[in-house]
Amino acid sequence: MKTLYSKFVVTTMLVMIGSLCMGFLVTNTYYHQVVKEKNDAKNVSIAQDIVHYIETDEPEDLNSYLTTLGEIGYQIYVTTGEEGHFFGGPYRDKTLSTSVVEHVLNGETYHGMRDFPKETFVTGFFANELNNTIGVPFTYESKSYALFIRPDIRLLFSEVHTILAGLMLVMTVLSLLAMLLFAKALIRPITKLTAATQQLAHEKFDTVLDIDRADEIGQLASSFNRMTERLQENDRTRKEFISNVSHDFQSPLLNIQGYVDLLKNPSLTEQERQEYAAIIELETKRLSTLTKQLLLLTSLDQSTRIVKRESYRLDEQLKETVRKYRWQMEESQLQISYKLEQIIFDGDAGLLQNVWDNLLTNAIKYNVEGGQIHLHLHLQKRSASLEILVEDSGIGMTEDQLAKAYDRFYRADASRTKQGTGLGLAIVKQIVELHGGTIQMQSTMHAGTKVYIHLPILS
Numbered sequence: 001m002k003t004l005y006s007k008f009v010v011t012t013m014l015v016m017i018g019s020l021c022m023g024f025l026v027t028n029t030y031y032h033q034v035v036k037e038k039n040d041a042k043n044v045s046i047a048q049d050i051v052h053y054i055e056t057d058e059p060e061d062l063n064s065y066l067t068t069l070g071e072i073g074y075q076i077y078v079t080t081g082e083e084g085h086f087f088g089g090p091y092r093d094k095t096l097s098t099s100v101v102e103h104v105l106n107g108e109t110y111h112g113m114r115d116f117p118k119e120t121f122v123t124g125f126f127a128n129e130l131n132n133t134i135g136v137p138f139t140y141e142s143k144s145y146a147l148f149i150r151p152d153i154r155l156l157f158s159e160v161h162t163i164l165a166g167l168m169l170v171m172t173v174l175s176l177l178a179m180l181l182f183a184k185a186l187i188r189p190i191t192k193l194t195a196a197t198q199q200l201a202h203e204k205f206d207t208v209l210d211i212d213r214a215d216e217i218g219q220l221a222s223s224f225n226r227m228t229e230r231l232q233e234n235d236r237t238r239k240e241f242i243s244n245v246s247h248d249f250q251s252p253l254l255n256i257q258g259y260v261d262l263l264k265n266p267s268l269t270e271q272e273r274q275e276y277a278a279i280i281e282l283e284t285k286r287l288s289t290l291t292k293q294l295l296l297l298t299s300l301d302q303s304t305r306i307v308k309r310e311s312y313r314l315d316e317q318l319k320e321t322v323r324k325y326r327w328q329m330e331e332s333q334l335q336i337s338y339k340l341e342q343i344i345f346d347g348d349a350g351l352l353q354n355v356w357d358n359l360l361t362n363a364i365k366y367n368v369e370g371g372q373i374h375l376h377l378h379l380q381k382r383s384a385s386l387e388i389l390v391e392d393s394g395i396g397m398t399e400d401q402l403a404k405a406y407d408r409f410y411r412a413d414a415s416r417t418k419q420g421t422g423l424g425l426a427i428v429k430q431i432v433e434l435h436g437g438t439i440q441m442q443s444t445m446h447a448g449t450k451v452y453i454h455l456p457i458l459s
Helices: 004-057 062-071 098-105 121-125 159-201 216-263 270-301 314-324 326-331 349-365 399-403 424-434
Strands: 074-079 084-087 134-140 143-151 310-313 335-340 344-347 372-380 385-392 438-444 448-456
Touching: 004 062, 004 134, 004 143, 004 159, 062 074, 062 084, 098 134, 098 143, 159 216, 216 270, 270 424, 310 314, 314 326, 314 335, 314 344, 314 349, 314 372, 326 335, 326 349, 344 349, 349 372, 349 385, 349 424, 349 448, 399 438, 424 438
Parallel strands: 335 372
Antiparallel strands: 074 084, 074 143, 134 143, 310 344, 372 385, 385 448, 438 448
């Protein structure tokens, strides 16, 4: 498996090699387009100065003069057409056509540097060939000569050039090492992140990344730590949920099992049998309700859940809900009053029915004998929303209880909720939010509870 570090090293090397090649090609192009002709003109000028001195001052020993020029950094070839002599550094290739020599002897200037084949920079500027020279004619002691000259490349590389070359080499090596060390430092936190994710894969949600950086990797580490906190919370919630579900199933099952064992006693009276059977039926209904609510919660938890909206009379649905639970209110001697505006709402009638069922049964369950329930529905034109108020005069809740009211399986008063599941308000909140609405609760101990639901009207 290729590691990120090895990929970074290979990429760095490829970038450096590619940059070197691109720089070489650009330099080569610049040499051919700009430097080559200027270099030719410069050396033509030097050659013309040399022959001007020879023709004007006529040095006593021409060979000695040319030898001196060769020693100070030039490669020189002088010929009369019949014989020639070399001075200074040797040429690698001494090939030169006779036509070139004849043209120079006839008074023309030979631009060998300018007209040298456009190959690479190395074979252009550094080609140690007689063809890659400047040729000019001169006369010495009434005899015609052709002078071919070029700088001796070996002597052009002075100590300064060596120092610069060494500097470039050291800079290249240090830059490469610095990039490798930077890559190592850059990849180290990623390696930590990989190890941490593997810990998460084994459900070790207490894993914390100790990476204190202000860059993108630091932001990634912070996001990872926040994610682990959420996973810890979700894991805790999941375990609590499983524990609560197990407890809520276990309790009625134990009751059913116990009363079934009692029913096996042949000495029971008919009245006792009826009482035990009624308890078994009650616990069975409790299990059925719990199962339905769990299935509904699972459905609501799905992110892909789509609300099936349809237009219907919301006030009629609320009236039907009141009629459905009227017998329970009469049994508890509760009085109910409602004021419902005639409103057609666009929503999921099946889901919203669960909201009204839960709120009304809570208002009955947590009320006091002879208490009251108020139900209001009206349109808030300013905010283009509906407000539904369910108010009771029951036992109420403390602030701590109110803060936990929407938690799953939470019961504010366990003694009053033997038939409850603790899932009602959690279901209510999710359904309301699925409709884009909000729910607010106000409660005072021994004074009652008010539940406000606001649902937006979709135009």
